[in-house]
Amino acid sequence: MSNIESVLVENRVFPPSEQAVKSARISGMEAYNALCDEANKDFEGFWARLARDNLVWTKPFTKTLDESKAPFYEWFEDGELNASANCLDKHIGTPTENKTAIVFEADDGAVTRVSYKELLGRVSQFANALKAQGIKKGDRVIIYVPMSIEGVVAMQACARIGATHSVVFGGFSAKALNERIIDAGAVAVITANYQMRGGKEMPLKAIVDEGIAMGGCDTLKTVLVFMRTPTTCGMTAGRDKTFTEVLQGQPSECRPEAVGAEHPLFILYTSGSTGKPKGVQHSTGGYLLWAKLTMDWTFDIKPSDVFWCTADIGWITGHTYVAYGPLAAGATQVIFEGIPTYPSAGRFWQMIEKHKVTVFYTAPTAIRSLIKAAEGDEKIHPARYDLTSLRILGTVGEPINPEAWMWYHKHVGGERCPIVDTWWQTETGGHMITPLPGATPTVPGSCTLPLPGIMAAIVDDLGKDLPHGDGGILVIKRPWPSMIRTIWGDPERYKASYYPPELGGKLYLAGDAAARSADRGYFRIGGRIDDVLNVSGHRLGTMEIESALVSKTDLVAEAAVVGRPDDLTGEAVCAFVVLKRSRPTGDEAKQIANELRNWVAKEIGPIAKPKDIRFGDNLPKTRSGKIMRRLLRSIAKGEAITQDTSTLENPAILEQLAEKL
Numbered sequence: 325m326s327n328i329e330s331v332l333v334e335n336r337v338f339p340p341s342e343q344a345v346k347s348a349r350i351s352g353m354e355a356y357n358a359l360c361d362e363a364n365k366d367f368e369g370f371w372a373r374l375a376r377d378n379l380v381w382t383k384p385f386t387k388t389l390d391e392s393k394a395p396f397y398e399w400f401e402d403g404e405l406n407a408s409a410n411c412l413d414k415h416i417g418t419p420t421e422n423k424t425a426i427v428f429e430a431d432d433g434a435v436t437r438v439s440y441k442e443l444l445g446r447v448s449q450f451a452n453a454l455k456a457q458g459i460k461k462g463d464r465v466i467i468y469v470p471m472s473i474e475g476v477v478a479m480q481a482c483a484r485i486g487a488t489h490s491v492v493f494g495g496f497s498a499k500a501l502n503e504r505i506i507d508a509g510a511v512a513v514i515t516a517n518y519q520m521r522g523g524k525e526m527p528l529k530a531i532v533d534e535g536i537a538m539g540g541c542d543t544l545k546t547v548l549v550f551m552r553t554p555t556t557c558g559m560t561a562g563r564d565k566t567f568t569e570v571l572q573g574q575p576s577e578c579r580p581e582a583v584g585a586e587h588p589l590f591i592l593y594t595s596g597s598t599g600k601p602k603g604v605q606h607s608t609g610g611y612l613l614w615a616k617l618t619m620d621w622t623f624d625i626k627p628s629d630v631f632w633c634t635a636d637i638g639w640i641t642g643h644t645y646v647a648y649g650p651l652a653a654g655a656t657q658v659i660f661e662g663i664p665t666y667p668s669a670g671r672f673w674q675m676i677e678k679h680k681v682t683v684f685y686t687a688p689t690a691i692r693s694l695i696k697a698a699e700g701d702e703k704i705h706p707a708r709y710d711l712t713s714l715r716i717l718g719t720v721g722e723p724i725n726p727e728a729w730m731w732y733h734k735h736v737g738g739e740r741c742p743i744v745d746t747w748w749q750t751e752t753g754g755h756m757i758t759p760l761p762g763a764t765p766t767v768p769g770s771c772t773l774p775l776p777g778i779m780a781a782i783v784d785d786l787g788k789d790l791p792h793g794d795g796g797i798l799v800i801k802r803p804w805p806s807m808i809r810t811i812w813g814d815p816e817r818y819k820a821s822y823y824p825p826e827l828g829g830k831l832y833l834a835g836d837a838a839a840r841s842a843d844r845g846y847f848r849i850g851g852r853i854d855d856v857l858n859v860s861g862h863r864l865g866t867m868e869i870e871s872a873l874v875s876k877t878d879l880v881a882e883a884a885v886v887g888r889p890d891d892l893t894g895e896a897v898c899a900f901v902v903l904k905r906s907r908p909t910g911d912e913a914k915q916i917a918n919e920l921r922n923w924v925a926k927e928i929g930p931i932a933k934p935k936d937i938r939f940g941d942n943l944p945k946t947r948s949g950k951i952m953r954r955l956l957r958s959i960a961k962g963e964a965i966t967q968d969t970s971t972l973e974n975p976a977i978l979e980q981l982a983e984k985l
């Protein structure tokens with residue numbers, strides 16, 4: 325699409341349908357504005373009301389927000405509750421108890437259903453099994469499992485006994501797992517023997533064994549193994565037990581452990597600017613409030629809905645909109661084990677048809693790759709499936725380009741479903757800036773307006789407010805209930821990363837560039853302002869990949885990693901490498917590049933593999949020895965160098981680095 329056309333598309337406005345306005349909880353912009361006014365007039369009163377209305381408290385809170393230890397904010401601090409009771413027990417004795425909580429579709433298409441009542445029984449039994457293994461309130465438990473009912477059961481069971489879970493995405497490496505076990509001081513790992521993806525059986529337990537064997541996991545006592553497939557796996561006597569073994573004889577009733585509202589429900593590791601991933605710590609009360617409330621507000625979830633969020637439980641989206649939100653809202657949800665392209669790239673559309681999905685939530689990268697597939701093969705075009713059950717569509721994880729938005733609107737939503745483009749982060753716990761399906765007129769490529777009570781703003785790099793129309797950095801001016809509480813074990817890093825003194829120390833720095841439109845004040849997200857890349861909606865630190873590359877000490881002398889725009893994955897990883905030996909060319913360069921890619925996959929995970937590797941005798945540096953990353957970004961994009969290179973120590977290097985393998 326030409327630039328002119330895309331500008332035209334961007335300026336189109338799609339008001340919510342009359343039907344959507346009529347049926348929605350937040351109906352029309354007046355209702356949205358009324359909630360915003362309520363929050364503006366009485367910030368604490370607003371949140372206190374919502375927390376009372378939306379959660380079951382075993383001990384009611386008397387304090388709403390404590391700012392005395394800012395930027396370590398506390399919400400509902402003297403209240404007590406249990407997250408699992410708020411997702412399961414509260415439905416017992418209501419019409420929801422016999423409703424399907426989860427429709428699980430396996431990689432091979434086999435479908436399993438569990439009702440709320442059955443799920444409560446399974447979670448309780450698993451919670452008893454955890455207790456029998458000596459796991460107790462406050463302990464950390466790593467969960468490294470495929471998408472499964474068992475995964476959700478494991479998370480909910482930890483919450484039930486007050487253990488803090490830390491889910492590690494099944495695509496992360498043994499090394500990444502080892503670092504997380506150590507950082508969290510985990511007492512147990514919950515895993516599976518294998519995972520099934522695209523018809524292939526892939527090991528998980530073997531990776532756990534490898535991770536533990538790397539050493540340092542001194543706190544770890546137990547490994548619990550879900551036998552997903554009949555294939556056996558190595559078991560270490562005394563340490564490793566199958567689910568069947570530990571569940572045997574355990575009753576399916578377990579009293580939920582009441583915890584303080586600030587008790588850490590989970591830690592989720594995510595990439596930051598520096599090498600080491602950050603353990604983002606979330607609370608119980610504030611987090612759960614937002615999970616429940618955003619299900620109601622953003623997805624306008626109704627008892628008759630079938631909700632499907634395609635995210636893996638290893639990411640924050642899979643925490644808030646698979647493991648907690650849908651259950652807290654009493655919804656029926658689809659959980660999918662496999663991949664969108666198996667057995668064909670029509671799988672998502674086929675599943676929407678089969679399960680009569682009404683609210684569908686996925687990533688722009690998935691949409692873009694399915695557009696490409698549908699263009700190449702008419703048989704898997706969404707037009708070939710009955711998608712009339714859909715009523716709301718959502719996107720998450722990265723900016724959606726207006727072309728993909730239009731395709732999603734037209735071919736998946738049948739021009740009738742509002743699209744909620746939800747901006748948020750691992751640290752925010754849930755949606756922050758998003759349209760409301762029965763209120764907000766949408767504009768392709770814009771996440772529109774903040775949710776009520778979320779004080780989002782655009783400022784310059786000194787923290788000064790910028791007028792609409794000006795690009796700047798995105799900040800949140802007041803705390804909100806589901807915000808990150810700290811970085812596990814590193815409060816100083818939390819302060820420096822999110823409340824930097826340069827901005828005055830009182831603004832939450834999201835790390836994204838953004839602008840508000842001059843007319844409506846709608847937000848448009850530009851991309852990260854730090855050294856974080858967004859590849860297919862997955863967050864990767866450039867420094868993390870650089871450290872992985874230079875840890876191959878026999879080969880690599882120096883490495884610099886930057887992102888470049890990619891039509892399919894949003895951004896792609898581009899690595900500039902100086903070897904300890906002479907600069908390779910031709911086939912040899914290709915072979916070494918592959919070796920390095922596999923090395924990165926082993927160090928971090930396949931998602932971090934550089935798409936592009938360039939070799940140079942050196943890297944472009946200033947005379948003071950600083951790598952000129954801006955120059956590298958231009959080279960990665962294939963742009964002509966227009967920047968001033970007069971301060972460059974070694975200008976000749978640029979030609980070498982521009983050479984593709």
Ligand code: WT7
Pocket residue numbers: 594639640641719720721722723724745746747748749750751771834835836849851852858861862863
């Ligand atoms: C970063 C956070 C949100 C949960 C999944 C990713 C980018 C996220 C959008 C959106 C533009 C978006 C931002 C953000 N991002 N949603 N709707 N439009 N950009 O969570 O891994 O913590 O990544 O994803 O850059 O900072 P995450």
